[in-house]
Amino acid sequence: MAADCIFCKIASGALPAMVVFEDADAMAFLDIAPLAPGHTLLIPKKHYRRITDMTAPTVSALSAHLPRLAAAVVSETNASGLNILQNNGEVSGQSVDHVHFHLIPRTEGDGLGYRWNAGRYASGQAEALLTRIRTALS
Ligand code: 5GP
Ligand code: ZN
Numbered sequence: 001m002a003a004d005c006i007f008c009k010i011a012s013g014a015l016p017a018m019v020v021f022e023d024a025d026a027m028a029f030l031d032i033a034p035l036a037p038g039h040t041l042l043i044p045k046k047h048y049r050r051i052t053d054m055t056a057p058t059v060s061a062l063s064a065h066l067p068r069l070a071a072a073v074v075s076e077t078n079a080s081g082l083n084i085l086q087n088n089g090e091v092s093g094q095s096v097d098h099v100h101f102h103l104i105p106r107t108e109g110d111g112l113g114y115r116w117n118a119g120r121y122a123s124g125q126a127e128a129l130l131t132r133i134r135t136a137l138s
Contacts, residue, residue: 001047002098007043007096008047010029010043025062026042026043026062028043035104036112038073038105039103039105042062042100043062043101048099049098051086051088052088062099062101066101070084070103080107081106082103083103084103085101087102
């Protein structure tokens with residue numbers, strides 16, 4: 001547990017939350033400031049700041065809850081779609097430094113939108129990045 005981490009406090013029960021699911025390692029609860037009704041957060045109970053701080057098995061165990069959780073959130077909000085979002089770092093929009101997945105139910109005309117400005121690679125840039133990322137993974 002990290003001192004002063006809101007989600008650690010929720011995970012330990014020190015702070016209240018509207019918990020929809022819990023097991024030994026994970027918890028899901030309603031976001032306090034929902035982008036849409038039913039906006040749910042899935043967290044590991046253990047404190048990790050970024051997904052890159054987690055091991056593959058811990059990410060697997062956490063994300064394994066997503067299909068069932070997503071289905072319940074979608075069906076009970078009558079949503080016609082769902083965004084699953086996981087931010088890492090302040091620049092990405094992460095405001096709570098404890099790994100979490102957002103499940104955001106979507107309905108026609110909800111006004112949330114979803115449009116990021118797609119870019120283009122400069123000549124040779126994609127190939128250079130491809131080589132670098134492939135090498136980093138090898
Ligand atoms: P982030 O911006 O880090 O990806 O998302 C953090 C989310 O946590 C936000 O959507 C915010 O509304 C939610 N949040 C922040 N503090 C609390 C809290 O004390 N309780 C609950 N349930 N959600 C919180
Ligand atoms: Zn934490």
